[in-house]
Amino acid sequence: MHDNHESGRPCECPRTAELDGDGPAAAGRRRFLRGAGLLGAGVGTAGLGLFGAAPAHAAGPGPADGSGGSGSSGGPGGPDTSGAAAGKAKRPAGKQRWQPDPDARRFTLVVMPDTQYLFDQDRIHPAPVEAAIRHVLDGGVNHEDGTDDNIVFLAHLGDVTENGLATEFAAVGKVFGLLDDAGAAYGVLAGNHDIRSSTDDRRGSTPYLETFGPARAARTSGHHSSSPDGYNTCHIVTAGGRPWMLLSLDWRLSDAGFAWANAVIAANPKVPVILTTHELAYADDGGRAELSDYGRKLWERLISGNDQIFLTVNGHYWPPGRTVLTNKAGHDVHVHITNYQDRYYGGAAMIRAYRFDLDRNTVDVSTYSPWIQEIAAEERNTLAAQQVELTSDVDRFSLAIDFDRRFAGFAPVPARPARRASELLVRDTAAYWRFEGGGDGTAVTARQVVKDLTGQGNDLYPQSAPGTPDGGLSWSSEHHPDQPGHGSLLFKGTRSPVRGTYLQTGPNAPLNRETFERGFTVEAFCKLPADWDSGQSRWSALLSRWGTAAEAGRSGPGTDADEPVVTLSLSEAPALQWCVYPVNQTGASTSWGHQLPLDRWWHVAVVNDGKLSRMYVDGCEVARNPATPAVGLATLGRPWMVGGYAYAGVLDKVFHGYIGDVRIVRRALRVGDFMTG
Known part of the structure; x- marks a missing residue:
């Protein structure tokens, strides 16, 4: 079911006489109000009943006739409570300053839907809205890690009042003054109950405009502009280190309103946009949303053609719901409806928090x-x-949005330029290889050599398993976004039978003899393609060293006599494993990473400070690092392999996937000194 405004039937909200009298219910209600601090704010008790559901699922066509009321007995402190209610201690309202962190990777947009039943003629009860605003100014939810929600904007979705009366707006304006006092960023748009609903944004002066017009909007944090008529507002706030546009649009846009909205987006062509308005979509009882008649007009004339709009939120209808639509650019637009005026206490100033986490590419x-x-x-x-x-799943949920990818069409993330090899030759660099030697997709030939860019002679030479067809190793332009060299090698190894081409150092390379007893840092970039098959590719290696544990005289705990003395491998998960035989141990020393999602570039580093080894994935230390001292790396003076893995002294498998720059340094590096730094 959805809004009945097309029929012209006004919202009907029959009052319950018992709640307006002096009987037990009224007394119980007064006990609640006094305990919760509402009466102290100068709020009367008349009409403060429970608001029942209207016969239609939306507010009516225009200002109602003032007959709003309730349809049940008992208030928040009525018969179901055991005595006078006592609210939690509250911080003084309006004392906070608006100071969200503009660079934090987590931030929150708060929306407040239809509050009309709380501002209805003489039935004015601002305390629920005041509590919500104090909550916003206090930073929202305090999390276990000591952070708050980092709220950057509050958007009211319209139908602020029931009748659009000056007295109603005077009360609302006073409450929103708490946001003004704090210097907050917020927007309040007009719903059909705030103005004469048969008009559009050219309607002229109204109590709404006198209260929330351009002059007041201009004083709010982040205000960018208002339409000439004053009914549409644009804010641009900084969050997560980038600007975001919040468009607050009137109940009904005129042609001039559409032109203004399109123009303000066009004037800020790289800014993602969140659009709030009163009516856009409605939902069925299962929460499945679709555009209303007017919503389709908004979609066709504004939303679909502006790829910057990725999220819309509207009120007006109930129940709440959501859907995902595809715009003209082929990208997702999340369309949400949130409205709770049909719920207990007129929705109790319910708010919805959209918590953006740019690191997780998620909105909770x-x-x-x-x-x-x-x-x-x-x-x-x-x-x-x-x-x-x-x-419910339309009230508490998470959206997965790859922000860089979603915004790439209008605000592509600048590619990090390639860096000169000389910039990566830090002190004590033992070897540095980058794979930029051929055209994208062309095969690496048997005669090609990958030079050690340190000039120390640790060059790499192609080696192929018997029966490997041509093209088992090819050049690629793919690379990690923070990789110094803009190229990689695509290894196409299989396990059964063993096929593929890998690289290895020459027999006399200095690196073959290195034991790294003063410490080391081993780094590599890699990507496992979407077709990575555990059956074929588990326990293949990005980097390994010829020579077995048995040949190196190792027989201690955890020893597999036939495995190589050094290997950076991938388990069946796939998860990274650094398994080595240090010079000071008779057994193996092993670090484990976590399962790596496919089709994504990763940077891995293993750092040893001469005592302990630690693995890092994308600069983050992993959990499963050993506490036992591990000094140096055992060697039999044999070559290193990139993309190859030997077991029992025989080539056992070849890597399947991409490998980018590889660097080995004879000392421990800090995270900031990694190749991603």
């Missing part, structure tokens, strides 16, 4: 009422307890 969404949260759990009545936080 939650919906809750800060006002109810302030009431001690044991003092919440049954209905309040049910609404403190909503957990």
Whole structure:
């Protein structure tokens, strides 16, 4: 079911007489209000009942006739509570300053849908909205790691009031003054109950415009511009180290309104856009959303053609819901509806938090009422307890968005330029190889040599397993975004039978004799393709050393006599394994990484400071590093292999995937000195 505004039937909200009188329910309600601190704010108790669901799933066509009310008995502190409710202690409102971290990789957008039943003629009860605003100014949820939500913007979705009256807006404006006092970034748009719904954004002066017009908007943090009529507003805020546009659009855009919105997006062509408006989509009872008639107009004239718009949020209809639509550029647009005016206490100023995590490429969404949260759990009545936080899959969910990829069409991440090889030759570099020697997709021939760019003679030479067809190793332009060299090798090894081409150092290379007893850093870039097969490629190696543990005289704990003395391999997971035989141990020393997702570039480093070895993946230390001292690396003076792995002294498998730059240094490097630095 959806909005009935097309029929012209106004919202009907029959009052319950019992709640307006002086009976037990009213007394219980007053106990709740006094305990929660509402009466102290000068709020009357008349009409503060439970708001029942309207017969239609949206507010009516225009300002209603003031008959709003409730349809049940008992208030938040009514018959279901055991006594007077006591709210949690609250920090003084309006004392906070708006200071979100603009560079933090986690930040939050908060939306507040239809609050109309809390601002309805003489039924004005601002405390729930005030609690939500204090919550926003306090930083939102405090997390276990000591951080808060880092809220960067609050967007009200319209139907701020029930009748659009000056007295209603005066009360709303006072509450939102807390945001003004703090210098906050916020937007308030007009819904059909805030203005005459038969008009568009050319309607002229209204109590809404007098309260939330351009002059007030211009004083908010991040304000960019307002449309000439004053009913549409653009904010640009900095979060996660980049600008984001928040468009707050009127209930109905005129042609001039559409032109303004398109123009402000075009004037900021690299800025991702979140669009908020009152009506766009509605949902069925299962939460499946689709565009309304007006929503289709917005989609066709504004959203679909502007690839920068990736998320829209609207109120107006209930129940809440969501969908994903595809724009003209072929990219996803997340379309969400959130509105809780049909719920207990007119929605109790429910807010929705969109928590962006750029490192996880995820937006975590939650919906809750800060006002109810302030009431001690044991003092919440049954209905309040049910609404403190909503957990359905349209109220609490996560969106997976690869932000760089999604925004690449209008704001591509600048590619890091290749760096000169000389910049990577840090002190004590033993060997440095990069693979830029041929055309993309061309085969590496048997006569080609990959030079050791240190000039120390640790050059690499192609070697092929018997029966390997031509093209078992080829040049590629693919590379890790932070890789110094812009090229790689694509290894096409198989295990059964063993086929493929790998590289190895010459028999007299100085690296063959190195024991690295003063420490070392081994680095490599790699990518496992989507067709990586554990059956064929498990325990293949990015880098290894000829010679077995038995030949090196190792027989201690954890020893496999036939495995190589040094190997950086991939398990069946696939997970990285650094398995070596140090000079000071009779057994193996092994570090383990975590499972690596396929079709993604990774940087891996193993660092030894002369005592302990630690593995790093993308600059992050992994958990499974040994605490036993491991000094140096055993050697039999035999070659190193890139992409090859021998077992029992015989080639056992060849790597399948991409390998980029490889560097070996004779000392421990800091993370900032890795090739990704």
